[in-house]
Amino acid sequence: MMGYDYFGYGQPSGEISVWCFSLSLSSCFLVSSKLYSYIHHIVSS
Secondary structure, eight states: OOOBOTTOTTOOOTTEEEEESSSSGGGEEEEEHHHHHHHHHHHHO
């Protein structure tokens, strides 16, 4: 599973990051930096 982050893939920005399952904005949602880091760890492993 690949994700796209418009703030820079693998680089959480501030307290809130945007995680996207594709380049379509409708596939994006806001996550906290801690949750983002967890998701990124899962998809990178």
